[in-house]
Amino acid sequence: MAEAILQVRDLVKYFPLTRGIVFKKQIGAVKAVDGVDFDLFQGETLGIVGESGCGKSTVAKLLMRLEEPTAGRILLKGEDITRLSGKALKAVRRNIQMVFQDPYTSLNPRMTVGDIIGEPFEIHPEAAPKGERRRRVQELLDVVGLNPEYINRYPHQFSGGQRQRIGIARGLALNPEIIICDEPVSALDVSIQAQVINLMTRLQKEFNLSYIFIAHDLSIVRHISDRVAVMYLGKIVETGDEEQIYEHPTHPYTQALLSAVPVPDPSRREGRERIILAGDVPSPADIPSGCRFRTRCWKAQERCVVEVPLLAVPPHLRESGGPAAHDSACHFAAERDCAATAG
Amino acid sequence: MPEQLDQPNGRTSTEAVGQAGAGGAMEFAATEAASIGQATGPSARARSLWSDAWHDLRRNPIFIVSALLILFLVLIAIWPQLIATGNPLACDINMSQLGPAPGHPFGFDTQGCDVYTRTVYGARASVTVGVCATAGAALLGSILGGFAGFFGGWWDALLSRISDIFFGIPIILGGLVFLSVVTNTTVWPVVGFIVLLGWPQIARIARGAVITAKQNDYVQAARALGAGPTRMLLRHIAPNAVAPVIVVATIALGTYISLEATLSFLGVGLKPPTVSWGIDISSASTQIRDAPHMLLWPAAALSVTVLAFIMLGDAVRDALDPKLR
Numbered sequence: 150m151a152e153a154i155l156q157v158r159d160l161v162k163y164f165p166l167t168r169g170i171v172f173k174k175q176i177g178a179v180k181a182v183d184g185v186d187f188d189l190f191q192g193e194t195l196g197i198v199g200e201s202g203c204g205k206s207t208v209a210k211l212l213m214r215l216e217e218p219t220a221g222r223i224l225l226k227g228e229d230i231t232r233l234s235g236k237a238l239k240a241v242r243r244n245i246q247m248v249f250q251d252p253y254t255s256l257n258p259r260m261t262v263g264d265i266i267g268e269p270f271e272i273h274p275e276a277a278p279k280g281e282r283r284r285r286v287q288e289l290l291d292v293v294g295l296n297p298e299y300i301n302r303y304p305h306q307f308s309g310g311q312r313q314r315i316g317i318a319r320g321l322a323l324n325p326e327i328i329i330c331d332e333p334v335s336a337l338d339v340s341i342q343a344q345v346i347n348l349m350t351r352l353q354k355e356f357n358l359s360y361i362f363i364a365h366d367l368s369i370v371r372h373i374s375d376r377v378a379v380m381y382l383g384k385i386v387e388t389g390d391e392e393q394i395y396e397h398p399t400h401p402y403t404q405a406l407l408s409a410v411p412v413p414d415p416s417r418r419e420g421r422e423r424i425i426l427a428g429d430v431p432s433p434a435d436i437p438s439g440c441r442f443r444t445r446c447w448k449a450q451e452r453c454v455v456e457v458p459l460l461a462v463p464p465h466l467r468e469s470g471g472p473a474a475h476d477s478a479c480h481f482a483a484e485r486d487c488a489a490t491a492g
Numbered sequence: 493m494p495e496q497l498d499q500p501n502g503r504t505s506t507e508a509v510g511q512a513g514a515g516g517a518m519e520f521a522a523t524e525a526a527s528i529g530q531a532t533g534p535s536a537r538a539r540s541l542w543s544d545a546w547h548d549l550r551r552n553p554i555f556i557v558s559a560l561l562i563l564f565l566v567l568i569a570i571w572p573q574l575i576a577t578g579n580p581l582a583c584d585i586n587m588s589q590l591g592p593a594p595g596h597p598f599g600f601d602t603q604g605c606d607v608y609t610r611t612v613y614g615a616r617a618s619v620t621v622g623v624c625a626t627a628g629a630a631l632l633g634s635i636l637g638g639f640a641g642f643f644g645g646w647w648d649a650l651l652s653r654i655s656d657i658f659f660g661i662p663i664i665l666g667g668l669v670f671l672s673v674v675t676n677t678t679v680w681p682v683v684g685f686i687v688l689l690g691w692p693q694i695a696r697i698a699r700g701a702v703i704t705a706k707q708n709d710y711v712q713a714a715r716a717l718g719a720g721p722t723r724m725l726l727r728h729i730a731p732n733a734v735a736p737v738i739v740v741a742t743i744a745l746g747t748y749i750s751l752e753a754t755l756s757f758l759g760v761g762l763k764p765p766t767v768s769w770g771i772d773i774s775s776a777s778t779q780i781r782d783a784p785h786m787l788l789w790p791a792a793a794l795s796v797t798v799l800a801f802i803m804l805g806d807a808v809r810d811a812l813d814p815k816l817r
Contacts (some may be wrong), residue, residue, distance in 0.1 A: 213716045239718040247716050255709035259541050259731040259814060268727075272718050303814040319713065 153188035154359055155212075155245075155327055160185045160221035162207050165433060179434045181207040183383035184221070186460070189327065194353065194360040196374030198367055198406070198432060204383040205363045206250075209331040212361065213247050214238060225327075232460045243273055246320040250332040252312035257302040262315055263300035266290065269322035276323055289318040292355075294348060310341035314348065321352065329361045334369060346373055367410050371395050382433060382441045385460055389475030397472040399463065399482035401446050440480070448481045456480065506616060516711060541731060545811040555807035561800040569616040576612040580605065580767045589783040599785045610767055611789045617768035620679050621686070622749040628687035629748075630741040633694025638733070640695070641702030642725060648699070655692030663689050663751070664758070671760040679752075682761050686748050697740045701733035708732070735809050742805025746798035753794065769794045 163178035182204045189195050199205050210216040212223060214230065225230050230241050247257035256265055266286045270277045277285050287297035293314040304312055313333060320328050330349070334342040350373060352358060364370050370377060371391055377386040379402065387400035398404045405424040412418045426445045431437055440458050443449040463482040466474045473484045529601040549555045568575060583605035591599045598607035636655075640648040666689060674681040705711070711728050719727075753770025755761030757777075762768045776786035 215712055215715060241649070242716065242718040247713070249709045249713060251709060255713055257708075257710040257728055259575070260727075261541075261544075268714065268719075269717050272714075272723065305815045317712075321715075323717075 152191065154191045154226055155189040155226040156222075156227075157185060157187050157189075157212070158222045158224070160208070160211060160223065161219045161462035162204075162211055163219045177434050180383050180436055181433055182218075183433075183436070184212065185383070185385055187388065189359050189361060189387065191359055192353070192357050193324070193375040194362050194373050196253075196377040197361065197380060198365060198370050198377060199380035202430060202433065203380045204433070205365075205380055206331055208380075209329050209361070209363055211245065212329055213245060216243075229476055239273075243276070244325050245327045245329065246323065246325040247476060248313070248316050248320050248328060248330045248333045249334050252309050252316055253336070255316050256312055258304055259279045261303055262290070262307075263302050265304070265315060266318045266322055269319065275471060276483075280457060285322070289322055290315075292321065292352070293318045308341075309337050310344055313337060313341075313345050317345075317348065317352070321356070324356070325358070327359045327361070331363050332365070333362075335366065340393075342369065349373065357417065366474045367395075367406060378407065381432065382436060384441060384478070386442065386479070387475075388460070389472075389477075393472045393475040397475075397484055398476070398486055399466065399473055399477040400442075400479045401448055401478075401481075401485075402442050404485050408489045420426070440478075448479075450481070452480055507732060521743070541812065541814070544814065549807060550810040552807050552811070554803050555811075558800045558803035558807065561796065562804060565615055565619055565797055565800070568612055569619040572616065573615045576609045578606050578609040580610045580613040581765055589779065591783075591785060591787065593755065598789045599783070601772065601786045602779060602783075607772075607786060607789050610772055611769070611793050613767040614769040614772060614790060615793065616796075617679055617762055617766055618749050618752060618770070618794065621683055621752040621768075622745050622797070622801070623764075624679075624683045624709060625686035625690060625752075626741055626746045627744040628683065629690035629744065630694050632735065633691040634698040634734075634737050636691065637695030637698030638702050638725070640720055641699040641733075642706060642721070642729065651695070652699070654715070655695050658689060658692045661689060664754070667751075667755045668758065671755060675768055677763050679762060679766070680683070681753040682752055682755060690744060690748065694740060697736050698733065701736045702729055705729045735812060737806050738809045738812075741804050745801045745805075749794060749798055755799060 160182055161180075161184055163180050164183040165175045166177040167173040168176050177181050185204075185208060185270060187195065189430065197205050197208065207216065214233075218231055221231065222229050225241060225244060230238070233241060249261050263283065263286050266289050267282050270282045270285065283300070287300060290297045290299065295311060295314055295318070295461075299307075304315065309316065309447065313336075317333075333349070334345050337345060346369060349360070353360060360373070362370060370424055374391055376388065376390050377394040378385045379394065379400065381402050387398065387403045388395065394403060395407065399405055401424075405426050408424040412421065424447075428445050431441070431444055437444050440446070440449070440453040445452040446453070458478045458480050460476050460478040462474050463479065464479055466477075466482060466484075580647075583603045584600075585604045587593075587596075587600040587604040588602055589600060593599070596606050596608060598611065601607055636651055638752075640651040667685060670685050671681060706729055708728075711724055714728050715725050750770075752761055752768065753773055756768055756770035757774030762771060764771060772790040773787060773794070776783070776789065776790070780787050
């Protein structure tokens with residue numbers, strides 16, 4: 150965990166809102182991602198959580214260069230990949246791969262499993278000599294726990310969990326160091342989710358992969374992540390290791406999210422206090438001034454309207470040195486006794 | 493990293509099967525039974541979509557019947573003398589509208605020409621117009637529509653407006669205007685006219701199908717792997733967008749053959765001495781009560797041809813959809 154393999158600095162993505170058909174006029178912008186910084190270290194899993202529409206998936210697409218960032222830098226092993234194109238971008242793609250959310254639309258229904266997993270080798274012929282590709286595809290099927298003899302089958306002959314394994318095998322084909330998982334299990338049954346998560350954990354150890362794991366399910370993120378970043382309206386509001394976020398959250402938004410996690414134990418459920426947030430998430434096209442969470446925060450004061458809180462260790466918590474001292478973008482960051490956090 | 497993949501954690505393949513079985517025992521039960529017939533041994537060669545489709549088509553009776561019919565039609569379109577020894581233009585007015593006679597199984601038309609010979613010779617014009625016009629319109633329409641859907645933006649706006657203009661031309665009126673000034677008696681002006689007015693219909697279907705296919709995650713996945721636009725179009729978008737185009741094109745083929753007949757009926761399509769079913773149908777239609785056999789045979793040939801092409805298109809579309817297997 151010494152050197153950051155991926156560094157993201159002030160990443161911004163605005164989608165312009167235009168009016169008019171022939172003479173387009175920009176009337177505003179949806180600020181999907183509005184200044185995101187994080188580091189990813191070799192072999193670790195960084196979980197990114199947040200509500201729908203907070204920009205999680207846009208971050209994934211920006212990292213994959215499927216969307217062009219409006220501003221900011223993405224550094225892969227120190228090399229800026231945000232402005233690459235052509236051959237250089239293609240080479241970078243060997244190192245970052247993605248597992249998609251919906252296994253029903255992420256596999257081409259008209260290609261056999263062998264063609265789907267073998268496609269990376271066709272696009273990057275230098276990755277495997279022609280005669281070996283078929284064997285490599287069968288090895289990959291074996292690695293993700295599927296029968297190598299299924300190579301001539303079509304995706305519709307598999308269940309959701311098996312399809313997701315095929316998607317993972319495709320992502321592994323080029324031996325990437327980073328895999329971005331955009332809600333890889335949210336489309337699966339709970340029983341299958343565990344299988345896929347365990348597979349991903351095993352593969353991480355086997356191939357020393359770094360994961361960026363995007364999800365809205367806090368329990369799953371806790372299970373797989375070394376560090377967690379909580380996003381709200383296009384910005385990271387709190388980040389820390391698994392214990393800091395889940396046991397000692399200091400940002401009110403994180404506390405509210407954790408209080409909403411279902412607890413499977415009725416006796417613990419009785420005693421806990423749930424934080425019910427008022428109102429809706431503000432439109433990303435019209436973000437509140439100052440702290441973007443202030444419109445729904447019970448701690449909000451005058452200062453929150455004028456001053457944007459920075460993502461840093463809050464000064465008043467720094468002295469404690471305990472697990473509460475981690476990055477939190479809140480002027481009034483404080484631990485709160487969430488009697489029942491994620492089970 | 494590569495050497496790690498080369499030795500996948502030392503498990504034997506039977507263990508892997510066991511794990512997959514345990515992991516997905518329930519999920520598998522349903523698919524296993526359905527696909528057991530296709531279960532392939534490790535020595536089976538890799539199959540592609542098209543080889544699988546061909547494998548399927550060879551066992552489909554509808555495909556076999558329609559393909560044989562079309563093969564037969566194409567053969568007599570090229571060599572009509574194979575099954576008709578007479579001359580379609582050698583007519584004897586004394587035989588006008590007579591019924592079947594020895595050597596003339598379908599009887600005679602108003603001019604006293606042999607209906608059998610004319611029906612056989614008529615295949616050439618109809619099949620040429622139908623196949624060439626459909627091929628031209630489908631090729632032009634799917635390329636232009638596909639690009640419009642794939643690239644979007646200005647290209648799409650421009651193309652959609654141009655196809656709107658062509659849509660606005662009434663096909664019969666357009667035929668009367670364009671073709672009445674043509675003195676060429678071959679089928680090519682008619683083919684050209686049909687392609688010119690037919691491509692926007694295919695282009696619209698292709699554009700919509702490409703836009704639908706483009707939004708799928710597997711296209712994004714291919715992009716993430718570093719695939720260029722050519723690969724995305726040919727490997728991912730085209731195979732998933734081709735089905736509606738095939739359906740519309742086969743239906744269009746039938747309409748184009750009847751459009752040729754309509755234009756010939758109006759006197760602006762093919763012109764005598766060209767022999768075509770359309771010309772024969774139009775001249776026979778006024779005599780339907782006196783001599784129905786004159787109308788029956790060319791009309792039956794036209795219907796069977798159209799049906800054969802529609803059945804073929806249907807079979808090909810089904811074979812290209814692995815989900816129906």
